[in-house]
Structure formats: C-alpha cells, structure tokens
Amino acid sequence: MEEWFVCSECGSDDVEVIKERGRELTLRCNECGNVWHVTLPKLVKVPLIVSKHERSFKTFAELPEGEEIAIGDVVETEDDEVRVTGIELEGEKRVERGTIGEIKTLWGESLTFPKVIGVTIYLPHGETQSYRVKVGRDEEFVVGEVLEVGGRTVKIEKIKTETKMLRHGRATANEITRIIGRPIRAKARRQLELYRGYQKEKMA
Numbered sequence: 001m002e003e004w005f006v007c008s009e010c011g012s013d014d015v016e017v018i019k020e021r022g023r024e025l026t027l028r029c030n031e032c033g034n035v036w037h038v039t040l041p042k043l044v045k046v047p048l049i050v051s052k053h054e055r056s057f058k059t060f061a062e063l064p065e066g067e068e069i070a071i072g073d074v075v076e077t078e079d080d081e082v083r084v085t086g087i088e089l090e091g092e093k094r095v096e097r098g099t100i101g102e103i104k105t106l107w108g109e110s111l112t113f114p115k116v117i118g119v120t121i122y123l124p125h126g127e128t129q130s131y132r133v134k135v136g137r138d139e140e141f142v143v144g145e146v147l148e149v150g151g152r153t154v155k156i157e158k159i160k161t162e163t164k165m166l167r168h169g170r171a172t173a174n175e176i177t178r179i180i181g182r183p184i185r186a187k188a189r190r191q192l193e194l195y196r197g198y199q200k201e202k203m204a
Contacts, residue, residue, distance in 0.1 A: 009034040041065050048075070048106045050082050052113045055198045063100045070097035074111065082108035111137065116195045118178040119149050122157075133192040135173045142170040147181070148188035154181040 005015040007029035019026035023040040041064035048061045061075045061082070069075070073084045086107030087098045114134040121129045131150045143166055145156045159166040160178040 005038075007032060007034050008036060041067065044100050046100060046103055046106055048077065048082065048108060050077070050080060050108055050110050051085070052110050052198055053116050053195075061106065065101045067100045068097055069100060069103065069106070075106070075108065081111040082106075083111055084108045114195070115139075115173045115176075117173060117176050119154070119192070120178060120180045121149065121152060121154050122180070122182045132195040134195040135192060137172070137174040139173045140170055141173065141176060141179060143168050146184065146186050146188050147179075148191040150194060152183050153186055153188050155184045155186070156181045 005017075005027060006013050007015060010029060010032040012029055012031035014030040016028050016030055017025055018028045018035070023042065025038050025040065026035065027038060028035045043062040044065045045060045046063055048059050050057045050059055059077050059080075061077050063069065063075060069084060069087065071084050071087060075082050075084060084106055087095050087103055088105040088107075089095060089098055089102055090104050092104075115137045116132050116134050119131045119133055121131075123129055129150070129152070133149060141156060141159055143156050143159055147154050147156065156179055157167075158180040159169075159171050159176055160180065161171050161175045162177055163175075
C-alpha cells in the first residue's frame with residue numbers, strides 16, 4: 001500500500017486496491033468500507049547522471065509529472081537510491097528546485113555506494129598529508145575525536161560539511177566533505193579505511 005492512500009472519510013491508512021486499470025485505481029477502506037477512485041500521475045523518464053565519486057553514470061528516474069523536486073531529495077532508479085545534487089532546466093539553467101516535466105537533467109550521488117570523505121592532516125613545518133577514506137553514511141564524527149588514518153593518529157580539529165565549517169560539535173558522514181586534524185600521541189577511538197578507487201571497490 002502506498003503512503004498517500006488514506007481514506008477520505010475516516011483517515012485510516014488501511015486501504016486496499018480493489019481494481020486497477022492503467023493509472024485509474026479503485027480503493028476501499030478496510031476500516032469504514034468507503035470506496036473511491038484515484039488517478040495516478042503520469043510517470044516521466046527524467047535523465048539522471050549518478051556520481052560514484054570519480055565515476056559518473058547516465059541513467060534515468062521515473063517520476064510523477066508535476067511533482068516538485070529539490071536539491072537534497074532522494075529519487076529511486078531500478079537499482080539505486082540517489083540524492084539529488086543538481087537540477088537543470090532547458091537552456092542549461094541550474095536551479096535549486098524544479099517541476100517534473102520541466103526538468104531536463106538531474107544530477108545525483110549514489111546512496112548505495114560508500115560515502116568517501118577527504119581527510120587533511122596538518123604536519124609539522126607547514127606540511128600536509130591528505131587521504132580519502134570510505135565510511136558508513138550514517139557514521140558520526142565529532143570535533144575533538146581521535147582517529148587512525150593512514151597509520152597516523154589524528155585529532156579532529158574541524159569538520160567541513162556541504163554547508164559550513166564546524167569547529168565544535170558533530171556531523172554525520174553523509175553531510176561531511178572533509179575532516180581536518182593534527183597528529184597526536186594518543187589512543188585512536190577507531191581506524192578509518194582508505195578508499196582505493198571506484199574500480200577496486202567494485203571488484204572487492
């Protein structure tokens with residue numbers, strides 16, 4: 001049962017499809033017996049470019065005509081869930097949100113592929129060392145936390161997200177773009193796995 005099938009009489013979501021003809025559905029509420037008809041919106045194939053870090057793939061998403069899509073929304077393809085990161089209308093106009101039927105192309109990030117974030121370590125004498133690590137998308141990081149990255153023990157000083165730089169507090173990996181820290185002598189809370197590149201991850 002779809003979430004939007006709610007009885008117009010009693011508000012129950014215990015709704016059954018008793019007849020289906022194309023996009024025309026006949027529904028019955030199993031609570032009060034109310035019967036009514038709905039017409040599902042026409043599905044439109046929207047071109048979608050899915051990023052899996054250094055690789056991008058062309059596919060499409062079938063979305064209801066007239067529905068509004070905004071950056072940050074999640075859409076589904078046949079084999080993936082994708083977070084929208086870009087929307088293009090006719091004339092290569094980039095927008096924050098758009099309506100299905102007017103959108104020319106969507107860009108997005110695969111949510112089934114590991115989240116890869118950058119780690120920058122400030123070393124003595126003005127030197128830096130950078131890594132890319134893969135982590136669970138719901139994994140949380142806290143400023144002040146001690147990690148092991150590339151054989152170094154590092155204390156997080158700042159966390160850069162898609163919208164701001166954190167010098168205090170925490171964030172989930174799904175919104176983090178980079179972790180910045182310095183090496184210290186301490187026991188690491190956890191070890192982060194280095195990202196080996198799309199092809200190697202796919203073969204693993």
